[in-house]
Amino acid sequence: QSALTQPRSVSGSPGQSVTISCTGTVRDVGGYNYVSWYQQHPGKAPRLIIYAVNKRPSGVPDRFSGSKSGNTASLTISGLQADDESDYYCYSYAGGHTLRVFGTGTTVTVL
């Protein structure tokens, strides 16, 4: 099972919006609505920010939103803030014997 493909890095100025893509196949992202997204600051555990493609856990600002089209899921951060500077990973259910797969990860830089 190969990792889902994410851009290595994206950047934006404070207040702008950035979008991170997560491309898989029909066997994972495209086949199920079980895509979640995690934020990870250096040296810390991952933090859930989106689940089931577009649902936000309590406590996550509505600046974070998720979507999916075909085999590609996306995370959009609106109104970019300094604290959003972090690594972001997508994650999906993957049918078959492996069952789970992460994205390659994206570093968001706030200019």
Place this chain on the structure above:
Amino acid sequence: QVQLVESGGGVVQPGRSLRLSCTASGFTFSTFSMHWVRQAPGKGLEWVSLVSHDGDEKYYADFVMGRFTVSRDNSNSTMFLQMNSLGPDDTAVYFCARESPFLVYHDSWGQGTLVSVYS
């Protein structure tokens, strides 16, 4: 509150074994599937293994190749990862994570335990 605490990491020589533990508190451990996820230094997250709530179903990433065994003791709210035939590529921080039922996501994570494999 929900808490997951990993332990058992350390420095080990190639070919040797290590057993990691993940102790849970603040929720009914026996009703949740649990996972191990690892992160090599400077690299991304990598899914390792899953054990169902009752321990009956276990799944592994391809790279495990029969070397790792996941298990759990619901009476003590603890999950384990027995790692054998360790190699330098297994050097990573190992996280345990709880999976929310039905929608396949991890709502709680431990702080991780570092495993370093070198001679």
